[in-house]
Amino acid sequence: MSAAAKTTNDSAPTSTARRVAWHIPASQVAQRTLNPIRQIVDHMKIAPNKDKEMISLSIGDPTIYGNFDIDEFANEAMIKVIKSKRSNGYPPSFGYQHARASIAAKYTIPTAPLTANDVIIGSGASDALNICITGLCDSGTNILLPRPGFPLYETLATSKGIEVRYYNLLPEKNWEVDLGHLESLVDDKTSCILVNNPSNPCGSVYTRPHLEQILALCARHHLPVISDEIYDGLPFAGNVFHPIASLTDEVPVLAVGGIAKQYCVPGWRVGWILIHDRNDVLKEARQGLISLSQLILGANSLVQGALPEILHNTPQKFYDDTLAQLEARIQLTDGKLGDLMPLRSCFISTILSIST
Amino acid sequence: MSAAAKTTNDSAPTSTARRVAWHIPASQVAQRTLNPIRQIVDHMKIAPNKDKEMISLSIGDPTIYGNFDIDEFANEAMIKVIKSKRSNGYPPSFGYQHARASIAAKYTIPTAPLTANDVIIGSGASDALNICITGLCDSGTNILLPRPGFPLYETLATSKGIEVRYYNLLPEKNWEVDLGHLESLVDDKTSCILVNNPSNPCGSVYTRPHLEQILALCARHHLPVISDEIYDGLPFAGNVFHPIASLTDEVPVLAVGGIAKQYCVPGWRVGWILIHDRNDVLKEARQGLISLSQLILGANSLVQGALPEILHNTPQKFYDDTLAQLEARIQLTDGKLGDLMPLRSCFISTILSIST
Numbered sequence: 001m002s003a004a005a006k007t008t009n010d011s012a013p014t015s016t017a018r019r020v021a022w023h024i025p026a027s028q029v030a031q032r033t034l035n036p037i038r039q040i041v042d043h044m045k046i047a048p049n050k051d052k053e054m055i056s057l058s059i060g061d062p063t064i065y066g067n068f069d070i071d072e073f074a075n076e077a078m079i080k081v082i083k084s085k086r087s088n089g090y091p092p093s094f095g096y097q098h099a100r101a102s103i104a105a106k107y108t109i110p111t112a113p114l115t116a117n118d119v120i121i122g123s124g125a126s127d128a129l130n131i132c133i134t135g136l137c138d139s140g141t142n143i144l145l146p147r148p149g150f151p152l153y154e155t156l157a158t159s160k161g162i163e164v165r166y167y168n169l170l171p172e173k174n175w176e177v178d179l180g181h182l183e184s185l186v187d188d189k190t191s192c193i194l195v196n197n198p199s200n201p202c203g204s205v206y207t208r209p210h211l212e213q214i215l216a217l218c219a220r221h222h223l224p225v226i227s228d229e230i231y232d233g234l235p236f237a238g239n240v241f242h243p244i245a246s247l248t249d250e251v252p253v254l255a256v257g258g259i260a261k262q263y264c265v266p267g268w269r270v271g272w273i274l275i276h277d278r279n280d281v282l283k284e285a286r287q288g289l290i291s292l293s294q295l296i297l298g299a300n301s302l303v304q305g306a307l308p309e310i311l312h313n314t315p316q317k318f319y320d321d322t323l324a325q326l327e328a329r330i331q332l333t334d335g336k337l338g339d340l341m342p343l344r345s346c347f348i349s350t351i352l353s354i355s356t
Numbered sequence: 357m358s359a360a361a362k363t364t365n366d367s368a369p370t371s372t373a374r375r376v377a378w379h380i381p382a383s384q385v386a387q388r389t390l391n392p393i394r395q396i397v398d399h400m401k402i403a404p405n406k407d408k409e410m411i412s413l414s415i416g417d418p419t420i421y422g423n424f425d426i427d428e429f430a431n432e433a434m435i436k437v438i439k440s441k442r443s444n445g446y447p448p449s450f451g452y453q454h455a456r457a458s459i460a461a462k463y464t465i466p467t468a469p470l471t472a473n474d475v476i477i478g479s480g481a482s483d484a485l486n487i488c489i490t491g492l493c494d495s496g497t498n499i500l501l502p503r504p505g506f507p508l509y510e511t512l513a514t515s516k517g518i519e520v521r522y523y524n525l526l527p528e529k530n531w532e533v534d535l536g537h538l539e540s541l542v543d544d545k546t547s548c549i550l551v552n553n554p555s556n557p558c559g560s561v562y563t564r565p566h567l568e569q570i571l572a573l574c575a576r577h578h579l580p581v582i583s584d585e586i587y588d589g590l591p592f593a594g595n596v597f598h599p600i601a602s603l604t605d606e607v608p609v610l611a612v613g614g615i616a617k618q619y620c621v622p623g624w625r626v627g628w629i630l631i632h633d634r635n636d637v638l639k640e641a642r643q644g645l646i647s648l649s650q651l652i653l654g655a656n657s658l659v660q661g662a663l664p665e666i667l668h669n670t671p672q673k674f675y676d677d678t679l680a681q682l683e684a685r686i687q688l689t690d691g692k693l694g695d696l697m698p699l700r701s702c703f704i705s706t707i708l709s710i711s712t
């Protein structure tokens with residue numbers, strides 16, 4: 001740096017100045033990282049009212065209050081893997097080949113074919129979402145997120161300096177996407193659209209025509225979709241779940257899933273990305289997702305080792321029982337809350353009409 | 357935006373333009389994320405020479421070639437946790453209280469006291485390092501890293517736009533830090549110094565006076581230390597390991613550790629940050645580290661559940677046997693490689709004198 005270019009101000013640090021005191025702030029990224037759910041849940045210490053029985057309204061974790069049965073079969077599969085001593089080493093950062101193959105085999109369908117190479121395993125769907133968002137969106141671009149929606153999406157995006165734009169879901173239309181509103185948010189800095197189906201917290205399961213409308217919009221604007229389908233195994237009676245990737249030949253889709261919800265084991269931390277890219281437009285991005293998986297070296301090897309068993313050999317009775325238990329919980333509230341439950345979901349939503 | 361401020365160029369996209377084709381590059385962050393080890397190891401498919409027996413020179417994973425004994429006790433602890441069905445839910449993103457307490461109890465010493473609140477559990481030491489580097493360093497600042505050193509440090513830093521400056525280790529001085537060189541790299545954009553002791557790949561274990569010299573330098577420049585001490589349990593006979601935090605009252609230290617190496621279970625993905633901050637200068641940064649742990653919701657709950665057992669009740673025989681096995685491996689090469697092995701390490705280093 002030339003002397004002339006340098007501001008002459010004795011107290012200002014020069015480029016080779018020492019720090020002169022212990023002042024160590026959190027980085028900008030850390031300061032931008034706010035997860036509203038965890039901030040409440042992780043620090044919650046409530047002294048219950050001794051005169052009343054506590055009704056825990058819970059978080060989206062079907063295990064900790066003991067109100068759902070654990071998958072015995074998954075436990076047995078884990079014990080087998082531990083005893084085999086074959087799954088203690090580092091898997092590839094994006095997952096064991098056999099674990100990825102078992103995910104592909106479970107989710108491949110003729111209209112959305114998958115091989116092991118189309119699967120990246122992460123440390124939970126959270127990590128999978130983090131990799132998708134980080135891999136597709138640059139700081140300074142924007143991502144379109146559902147409102148209401150799972151708050152982690154915003155946490156992940158804003159921590160990376162990605163602008164969040166919320167598109168409305170319409171309660172009066174089963175929480176479908178307000179397509180006009182969604183389209184009005186798109187500009188040349190939009191990097192992708194995140195869709196969550198079945199929806200947390202709304203419980204909505206989108207119809208095929210509605211998903212096709214969303215895809216048509218994405219095609220018009222050449223926007224890839226991140227589709228959070230972690231609740232795919234839990235649509236309630238009467239709803240049919242369609243993987244969005246199965247309804248398009250054109251729009252590239254990163255579908256995110258995991259075992260947390262379906263198998264009632266959120267602490268096990270295994271999720272995945274299914275890369276649906278039938279025209280090779282995600283070639284560079286795909287390599288980017290793999291690179292990003294190398295930052296933390298992926299998911300627990302024991303659960304990965306047990307994944308083929310869990311995904312393919314869990315007895316049908318477990319799935320049936322889980323759905324039946326969910327239905328039973330929902331019926332607890334049926335008819336008792338008036339208009340308070342517009343859709344069947346793991347959460348109860350209320351709509352408040354506030355007159356001021 | 358006013359019309360006047362807008363460049364009038366018909367072909368340039370305006371701020372509300374659509375993308376006009378399927379061009380989806382990897383994000384800048386993804387493009388900057390390169391992990392040289394994993395890029396080789398994850399894609400390695402070598403057809404062995406049938407005429408010769410293969411000598412695997414391996415990666416830093418003591419399990420996959422079956423050449424180290426697994427900790428039977430850790431396996432039993434895991435099976436007990438699975439059968440208890442008490443550790444399947446979401447732990448706090450920074451780890452179960454009892455798991456953090458067990459880490460604190462293992463590592464607290466009078467000169468470097470720790471409580472559960474000073475511990476953040478991550479998905480492996482990799483995740484712990486990622487959280488430390490992301491939490492302390494802003495894009496545009498620089499971090500000082502050892503050369504030679506573990507390549508992940510650079511991967512993590514450059515992915516975040518943090519400048520990497522390498523300080524030299526001196527092979528002729530048991531790979532001690534070249535303090536003059538280190539100090540010459542410090543400027544007002546330096547965010548922290550990363551020290552790796554015991555060192556991968558050098559195998560060096562720093563003496564107390566050398567660590568004090570490093571700390572004095574950090575104190576002069578008010579630089580916090582990230583100390584990767586994951587090999588703390590594996591110093592070979594004759595070397596004494598000192599946690600750097602135990603030698604300072606002033607310099608704040610984030611010490612990173614984990615179970616991967618000591619217990620031969622790298623795939624289990626549990627590591628931690630020990631926050632040594634006796635003068636509360638990391639108060640904001642500490643909150644930042646916790647926020648960052650909320651991005652992927654932390655480490656596998658089963659391993660966390662087993663951690664108190666593994667850390668505190670593993671029979672001494674396992675530790676002794678592991679060290680003895682390492683020593684035996686090292687003796688395989690003793691005397692046979694001439695000057696090729698300057699220090700005892702899990703890796704064999706060679707110094708090439710190249711005359712051109």
Ligand SMILES: Cc1ncc(COP(=O)(O)O)c(C=O)c1O
Pocket residue numbers: 060123124125126127150196199200228230258259260266269270271652653
């Ligand atoms: C919609 C949705 N996506 C992702 C996740 C995170 O899943 P995981 O526990 O596998 O990280 C959750 C958990 O609550 C969720 O509700």
Ligand SMILES: Cc1ncc(COP(=O)(O)O)c(C=O)c1O
Pocket residue numbers: 296297416479480481482483506552555556584586614615616622625626627
């Ligand atoms: C020096 C060093 N630090 C950290 C790690 C990563 O440890 P983990 O497997 O717990 O992520 C390694 C693994 O090779 C290492 O050698």
